[in-house]
Amino acid sequence: MAFLAFMLFVCLAGPLSASDSDPGAVDANVSTATETPEAIILKVGMPQPGVVPFFWQDRQGDFRGIYADTLRLVASRIALDLERSVKLEFIPLSQARLLRQFEAGDINVEAGVVPVQPDPGADPSIRLAELSLFTRPYGVVNNVIIYQPELSFPLFILPDLKGRRVATVRGSPVPNGLIREDFSNQWQIAQRVHRGWNDIGLMTEAVALYYQTSEKLSYRISLPYASNSVSFRLHRELKPLLDPFNRALANLEAEGKLDQLVCDYLCGTAPSSP
Numbered sequence: 001m002a003f004l005a006f007m008l009f010v011c012l013a014g015p016l017s018a019s020d021s022d023p024g025a026v027d028a029n030v031s032t033a034t035e036t037p038e039a040i041i042l043k044v045g046m047p048q049p050g051v052v053p054f055f056w057q058d059r060q061g062d063f064r065g066i067y068a069d070t071l072r073l074v075a076s077r078i079a080l081d082l083e084r085s086v087k088l089e090f091i092p093l094s095q096a097r098l099l100r101q102f103e104a105g106d107i108n109v110e111a112g113v114v115p116v117q118p119d120p121g122a123d124p125s126i127r128l129a130e131l132s133l134f135t136r137p138y139g140v141v142n143n144v145i146i147y148q149p150e151l152s153f154p155l156f157i158l159p160d161l162k163g164r165r166v167a168t169v170r171g172s173p174v175p176n177g178l179i180r181e182d183f184s185n186q187w188q189i190a191q192r193v194h195r196g197w198n199d200i201g202l203m204t205e206a207v208a209l210y211y212q213t214s215e216k217l218s219y220r221i222s223l224p225y226a227s228n229s230v231s232f233r234l235h236r237e238l239k240p241l242l243d244p245f246n247r248a249l250a251n252l253e254a255e256g257k258l259d260q261l262v263c264d265y266l267c268g269t270a271p272s273s274p
Contacts, residue, residue, distance in 0.1 A: 014164050017095065018086050026247040030197065031252060035206070036082045037083070037085075038084075039084065039085040039086065039087050040078070040079075040082075040084055040085065040086045040087060040241070041087050041110065041193070042071070042086065042087065042088050042089065042108065042109050042238075043089045043091060043106065043107050043108050044071060044088060044089065044091065044107070044109045044110070045091055045093055045098040045101065045102065045107040045110050045186060046063065046068075046091065046092045046093070046098075046111075046266075047092075047093065047094065048092045048094055048184075048185065049064070049096055049185060049187050050092075050186075051065075051186060051187075051204075051207050052069050052207075052210055052214075052264040053065055053066055053087070053206060053266060054111075054112055054204075054206070054207070054208070054264060055068055055111060055112065055249050057090075057092055057213070060171045063090040064266070066261060066262055067111035067112050068090065068111075070111075070139075070252075070258065070261060071088060071111065071136055071232075071262055072088065072110070073248070073252055073257060073261070074232075074248045074249060074252070075087075075088055077244075077247070077248035077251065077252065078244045078245065078248055081244050081247060081248065082244060083148075085141065088122070091106075091107060093107075094184050094185070095169060095170055095171050095184055095185060095229060096170050096171070096184065098110065099128060099171055099197075100201065102128065102233070102235060103127050103128055103131060105235060107235070108234065108235035108237060108238050109147060109232055109235070109261060110113060110142070110232065110233040111230075111232055111233075111237070112230045113132035113134065113231055113232065113233040114173060114228040114229070114231075115137075115228055115229075115231045115233075116210065120170060122183070130236070131233040131235055131236045132232060132233050132236070133235070133236055133238070133242050134232070134234070135141060135231045135232040135234065135242065135244065135245045135249060136230040136231065136232060136245075136249050137187075137229035137231050137244055138230065138231065138232070138249050138252075139229070139230050139258070139262065140152070140207040140227055140228065140229055140230070140257055141204050141205075141206070141227070141228050141230050142204065142206075142224035142226075142227050143202065143203070143204060143205070143221060143225055143226040143227070143228065144191050144202075144203060144208055144221050144222050144223070144224055144225065145200060145201070145202060145203075145206070145221075145222040145225060146163070146168075146189070146190065146200070146201045146202075146203055146208050146219045146220065146221055147193065147199060147200045147201070147219060147220055147222070148193060148196060148199050148200075148219065149218060149219065149220055151200075151220075153267050158175050158177075158192065158225055159177075161175075161177070161178055162177040162178070163177065163178075164178065164179065164181065164199075165178075165179045165180075165196040166178050166179065166180060166181065166200045166201060166202055167181050167183055167188075167189045167193065167196075167200065167201035167202070168180050168181065168182060168183070168189070168201070168202045169182070169183060169184070169185060169189065169193055170182035170183065170184060172202070174202065175225070175226070176178045181198065183225050186203050186204065186208075186211075187211065189201040189203055190203065190207075190208065190211040190212075190215070190217055190219070191217070193217075193219045194217040194218050194219055198234075201219075202208075204259075205221070205224060205231075206266070208221050209221065225255065226230045232245065257273060258264050263266075
């Protein structure tokens with residue numbers, strides 16, 4: 001009778017679960033591990049050819065420069081801030097393609113951008129402005145005029161250039177009153193002025209000096225006609241990252257990391273040409 005009573009109890013209770021029969025077993029329907037957050041992917045457009053000392057790809061295929069290393073510092077701070085992995089994907093493109101792919105969402109970060117209203121002559125795309133978010137500034141870039149040595153008038157005075165045609169990078173802002181002739185990058189502008197194909201070009205000072213010395217190009221460089229703070233352009237899809245970006249940049253600036261990074265590139269031995 002005792003045996004029959006035990007069998008009746010087993011039938012009424014139903015089969016034992018894995019957790020009942022094995023104290024170490026885990027119910028498949030219960031999650032015991034915290035899921036790892038999905039990594040943040042920053043797809044960074046790098047204008048080709050690279051521009052020393054700001055942003056370039058060396059002969060080994062590594063991405064170097066002030067902008068690249070600043071992004072690495074920022075990414076590591078954001079990862080700590082949000083407790084999520086942050087991955088950088090550097091994508092080399094022409095400036096024109098970079099802007100198009102930014103609009104398409106294939107690029108979501110652009111470095112070294114002056115956060116001003118788009119120049120109607122540079123890029124008529126209203127969509128680009130609508131998709132752009134800018135971080136706090138992280139550096140300053142001086143703009144200069146390069147010109148043929150034969151030209152005698154003082155080209156560092158902008159009114160003297162009114163109505164003249166100037167070579168400039170497509171998508172970059174140009175002072176009022178100048179007639180722009182767009183090219184893909186600053187290397188093209190430096191070569192064209194050196195060869196006499198253009199009398200005047202607009203460039204950043206550090207790049208103009210670098211090409212003049214390293215490539216033995218013949219042109220004169222004006223005093224800076226403008227100094228612009230540069231920021232990172234973020235695609236609107238990265239809006240939740242704008243505050244973490246700004247916090248990281250503010251902390252790096254307060255710690256002197258950004259100044260040290262610039263000094264490492266500008267005060268040390270000039271890197272080889274890209």
